Amino acid sequence: MDIDKKQIMKALVAFSVEKVLLVIGKPILDKVANRLYMEYQCYIPDCYEHPDYLNNVLRSIFGNSYFTIAEAIKLELNEHLEDKAVLKLINTIGS
Amino acid sequence: MQVQRSTNEAQKFLLLSIISVGFVIVLATLLGKEAAKTVTDFTYIPVTGMLVVLSIVISLRFRRSGNHGKAWLFFLGTTISWFIAETLWTVYELVYDVNPFPSLADIFFIIGYPLIFCFLMYYLKPVRKAASRNIVIGSILVSIAILIPSIYMTYNFDPKVSLFENILATSYPVADSIILIPALVGVFLFFKGEVNLTWSLICLGIILQSVGDTSFQFATFTNTYYTGHPSDIVFLWSYLLFSFGVYDHIKIFKKTKLPYNSKKGFETSLDL
Numbered sequence: 001m002d003i004d005k006k007q008i009m010k011a012l013v014a015f016s017v018e019k020v021l022l023v024i025g026k027p028i029l030d031k032v033a034n035r036l037y038m039e040y041q042c043y044i045p046d047c048y049e050h051p052d053y054l055n056n057v058l059r060s061i062f063g064n065s066y067f068t069i070a071e072a073i074k075l076e077l078n079e080h081l082e083d084k085a086v087l088k089l090i091n092t093i094g095s
Numbered sequence: 096m097q098v099q100r101s102t103n104e105a106q107k108f109l110l111l112s113i114i115s116v117g118f119v120i121v122l123a124t125l126l127g128k129e130a131a132k133t134v135t136d137f138t139y140i141p142v143t144g145m146l147v148v149l150s151i152v153i154s155l156r157f158r159r160s161g162n163h164g165k166a167w168l169f170f171l172g173t174t175i176s177w178f179i180a181e182t183l184w185t186v187y188e189l190v191y192d193v194n195p196f197p198s199l200a201d202i203f204f205i206i207g208y209p210l211i212f213c214f215l216m217y218y219l220k221p222v223r224k225a226a227s228r229n230i231v232i233g234s235i236l237v238s239i240a241i242l243i244p245s246i247y248m249t250y251n252f253d254p255k256v257s258l259f260e261n262i263l264a265t266s267y268p269v270a271d272s273i274i275l276i277p278a279l280v281g282v283f284l285f286f287k288g289e290v291n292l293t294w295s296l297i298c299l300g301i302i303l304q305s306v307g308d309t310s311f312q313f314a315t316f317t318n319t320y321y322t323g324h325p326s327d328i329v330f331l332w333s334y335l336l337f338s339f340g341v342y343d344h345i346k347i348f349k350k351t352k353l354p355y356n357s358k359k360g361f362e363t364s365l366d367l
């Protein structure tokens with residue numbers, strides 16, 4: 001049961017991140033996803049367990065304005081704060 | 096490592112292009128004003144043409160997707176408009192042998208400004224909340240400071256220059272100062288980020304446009320303008336900076352052969 005929930009939350013996090021990046025542009029999503037893979041050998045759903053990877057990639061691409069992207073992701077995940085990993089992700093990308 | 100080397104090479108090429116363009120125009124000026132006119136007019140076409148080609152490449156890369164996709168379409172509109180303007184200028188001057196200011200070319204120069212403003216606004220839209228009040232006020236102040244010489248000249252123009260020419264020549268620096276505000280905001284917002292070089296080059300390009308337009312306005316009011324005037328070197332440099340800015344963006348968001356593609360996604364890391 002727990003494993004199922006974890007998979008659902010991973011998918012939800014991936015969906016939220018992709019949705020926010022697609023609003024900016026498809027190549028932005030490609031860039032973030034590819035950078036995650038190149039530097040950390042991880043995929044977007046893995047950011048659920050490793051939010052620091054997403055944080056580093058967003059910072060390196062967007063510079064000072066990265067936190068607005070982080071804010072948009074937070075807004076998408078706001079309803080799922082009861083999940084500890086989601087809460088950790090939100091705290092990490094907002095730091 | 097490879098990306099860094101490629102960026103350094105591009106920066107060296109940019110420097111070389113800037114020096115070459117300046118050197119060619121100065122050399123042509125030494126040969127006489129006619130030579131300067133011909134060389135300058137023929138330099139504008141490939142330089143602005145290259146900017147159009149690069150804008151098409153980046154627009155195709157984004158394919159209208161998201162805010163940045165729309166932003167690059169507006170940028171493409173700007174470059175096409177300015178390319179038409181420069182071509183018309185050359186045709187008026189070299190084919191019809193008439194003074195191209197004021198002319199139809201000015202309409203295309205002016206059209207470029209609202210388009211580039213839309214580009215800047217759409218590009219900044221996703222990160223607009225990061226723009227603090229101080230950043231916006233600082234950008235407005237810098238922009239006003241750059242506009243002061245133009246406003247001063249507007250009230251002290253040569254009476255031989257018609258009111259229409261005065262208004263038209265002044266409208267360029269005014270438009271430059273308006274587009275400079277979001278460009279400066281962008282430089283602050285993307286500072287330390289990978290897209291910072293693009294923004295810095297575009298912002299520097301707009302500053303050079305502003306310097307070129309103020310210098311053009313001064314030369315028009317004192318009846319000393321000729322094609323090949325130092326203001327033209329500044330305009331050509333601004334087009335080169337825009338081109339390298341776009342080129343840098345193409346490199347950052349180039350298509351990769353990595354496993355991720357937003358149409359297909361990764362094979363997936365979910366154990367479903």
